[in-house]
Amino acid sequence: MKRKFILSNNKMKRKRLAAGSNRGGKALAGSISGFRRVLAVSALAAMAVGKADAVTYYWDAIHAPIPVFPFVGPPSTLGGGSGTWDSGTTQSWYPGVGAVDVLWNNSLVIDAIFANFGGAVSVDDDVKVGSMTISAASYNFGGVGSIELVGGSNTIRVVNSTAGSTNIARISTFLKGTSGFTKAGAGILRIEEDMSGVGGIDGGITISGGTLVLDSSNKDIILKTSNTLRFTNTSEFQFVASGTQGSLGQSMALSTLTFAGGEGTVHSVAGSGIQSAVMTFSSLAPRVAGATGNFVQDSLPTTFGIMAGGGAVTTVIMPDSQASTFVVGQSITGPNIVPGSKVASITSILDVNLSGTGSSAVTLVGPTATPNTYVATVGSGATTVTLSSAQAQTLLPGSAVSSTTPGAIASGTMIVSINADTGVVTLSKPTTGATGTVTFTSASAAPVPRSY
Secondary structure (H helix, E strand, O other), rough: EEEEEEEEOOOEEEEOOOOOOOOOOOOOOOHHHHEEEEEHHHHHHHHHOOEEEEEEEOOOOOOOOOOOOOOOOOOOOOOOOOOEEEEOOOOOEEEEEEEEEEEOOOOOOEEEOOOOOOOOEEEEEEEEEOOEOOOHHHHEEEEOOOOEEEEOOOOEEEEEOOOOOOOOEEEEEEEEEOOOEEEEOEEEEEOOOOOOOOOOOOEEEOOEEEEEEEEOOOOOOOOOOOOOOEOOOOOEEEEEEEOHHHHOEEEEEEEEEEEEOOOOEEEEEOOOOOEEEHHHHHHHOOOOOOOEEEEOOOOOEEEEEEEEEHOEEEEEOOOOOOOOOOOOOEEEEEOOOOOOOOEEEEEOOOOOEEEOOOOOOOOOOOOOOOEEEEEEEEOOOEEEEOOOHHHHHOOOOOOOEEEEEOOOOOOOOEEEEEEOOOOEEEEEEOOOOOOOOEEEOOOOOOOEEEEE
């Protein structure tokens, strides 16, 4: 499409006209024509940038009028709407300069902006994009083609357009990339297409904001077992298991889970008719200082597990409130769990390590209701205290620690972890400098079986 400048009320505006059309008024001559030639050259120069430098294109399926000339700032009020995204056929993109909408070019690294108002974007080719920014509601990407993240930041950013609103973008076409991708922005990105097949997403998935949803409402949606999941800021990952497996349940196995910043939430949702929604990770990386990990389940039974080699369950991860009810030495049961298995150790409030093995769900039984109190002497600046193994096994991570010697323990100290073999109890804060005596009192809680 070509744009033609017209003069209206002493203000210069641009309208897009079809090539060869004289609709929209009489074209200005002279200097205006010169400006058009300069802008057209600028647009071509921008498109000639090599793959090392990304250019920005704005989705413009409706070919809306450019608001003002000369144009200043990003065209955030430009275009949008429903249309076809292909490579080299449909002029649906404004390159930010000039008077001409252009074709998508897979040989460039392009950051795609979807603004103004949403619509159905039919992806009819295998298009390559450096990043996507979606700043309006109701953008839905479908079609028989695919979107490949390549060469750029590999970021899909969903931005809320107004205060108090939550934009939702949906991708139901095949999403590909060899270097993973980052979900950014405070909005919601719902992926409704399986990404575990040939091509698909390889590498790590990072969530730095908002919510990333794998929604299997229409088909089974899973990632590859080699995919890692990493939270770098307060955000959420949802696995919605409500697809074609029906009452058989659904499961998804991923690689390493990392909480690297903010408050990350792993959210498992079992939909109507689903027997179970199982999400497992091959390992849990050490949490970065200050980061928080949450595990939320909407309906039972859902599973958050960490699977070791050969399918043997050695660790289960669970919400803080549930993990804090378990103690070292309590029993573990399950159809594939070695009889007599116990909780071997609790390395953090979220991580319960098991002595038994198995490849199915395990049931942990909460502690007895009888509290026990033990007193131990700590040295100046100490962060650990050693009790007998039998005593340590009755304590709960997350329990508060008090002191019988003023100044011997920092305010708010609690039990962080317990080593079942050595009886070493690790505290959340060191002593303040004075040698003294601290008191450990196990929490009182009734036995509560929980399956994971």
